[in-house]
Amino acid sequence: MAVTQVVRSEWTKIRSVASTVWTLSLxxxxTIALGMLISALSKxxxxxxxxxxxxxxxxxxxxFAGMSIGQLAMIVFGVLVVSNEYSTGMIRASLAAVPRRGTFLFSKLAVATALALAVSMATSFATFFLGQATLGELKAxxxxxxxxxAVIGGGLYMTLIALFSMGAATMLRFPLLSLGILMPFFFxxxxxxxxxxxxxxxxxxxxxxxxSRIMRVVTPLDDDTPYGPWGGLGIMAFWVLAAVVGGYVLLKRRDAQ
Structure with missing residues (x-):
């Protein structure tokens, strides 16, 4: 099956599952509501x-205070994108239709990441402008x-959270196990x-x-973190790469089940 057909198939899967749409909406x-609330309290x-x-x-x-909770919904989205096929048994049919497992996995991740990026960027900019409007004269x-x-970084951060969750879910396969590990870890x-x-x-x-360092503009006076905003995002990207590679290696080596 051609890569474009696989990508189209993965897009159909994602948009046809109500739970993934609802988690992105959540x-x-x-993120926006909590960001505005914290901004109002801070003012x-x-x-x-x-x-x-x-x-x-x-x-x-x-x-961006709301991202601490909003990221949990992105974790759920990332897990469901991958593990829904395992919980329903569709993974056997998917791998039979696309025997090249690398093509199957990276097409799925590419489609879901592109969607997460679009939603995350829109959310980050909306959160910033609404939060600053709430802060009034204290705004940036x-x-x-x-x-x-920081605003662009906020969108990238949420996207990387989703992609990390997809990699982890590929390794763990099942939604309850994946969420049972990722949610307590991040929260x-x-x-x-x-x-x-x-x-x-x-x-x-x-x-x-x-x-999350990428979203800071003012460095706290007692801060001694040994890396800057982009360095922090680079560390996060390394974790994401490790999760995706780990998921790919395990998907290649084990039977579909």
């Missing part, structure tokens, strides 16, 4: 901040130093490791901790 709504509390906290005040990063401008980079374990002094040196190199 990612958009949650109200700004006068109570000390001089040190005001120097570290980052209106751009504040507007898209033309300020580092702001456009709980990573935050603990990245914020506790004893484990911070390790935690700051985890994919979400490193990748």
């Amino acid at each position: 990612a958009v709504v949650v 109200n509390e700004f006068e109570t901040l000390g001089a040190r906290d005001r120097l570290s005040f980052d209106p751009t990063f504040i507007s 401008s898209i033309g300020d130093d580092g702001v456009l980079r 709980l374990i990573s935050n603990i490791l990245g914020n506790v002094d004893a484990t911070k040196q390790v935690g700051q190199f985890l994919p979400d901790q490193a990748g």
Whole structure:
């Protein structure tokens, strides 16, 4: 089967499954709504901040606060794109129709990543502009130093989260197992490791901790992170590459089931 036919087939699969459409919609709504809420709370509390906290005040990063929850919906999207075929048994028919497993996998990832990128970029820009409107006189401008980079980076971050989840789901195959590992990791374990002094040196190199650095414009005064915004995104991209390669290797080696 030609690559273009495989890509077309994967697009049909993704858009015909209601759960994947709903998870992307949820990612958009949650990210924007929570970003506006946190921006409103930050505006109200700004006068109570000390001089040190005001120097570290980052209106751009504040507007992206909703991504901490919105990324969970992107994780679900990434997992469902891959593991739905395993849970329904369609994987046997898919691999019979496309014997070249590399073509099958990378066509699926390419279509889903392109969709995630489009949604993530639109969400990132909407989140920024609505968040800044909520902040009022505290807002940042898209033309300020580092702001456009942060907004574009926010879209790339969400996309990489989805792609990482696809790679992990390819290795783990089943949706409950994949979500049972990825959701606690990103929502709980990573935050603990990245914020506790004893484990911070390790935690700051985890994919979400490193990748979210791209959305910062103002560096906290006590920050000692050994990499910058693009360096952090590069670390995240390395994790994503490892997950995708791991998924490809396992898909090539094991039977469809």
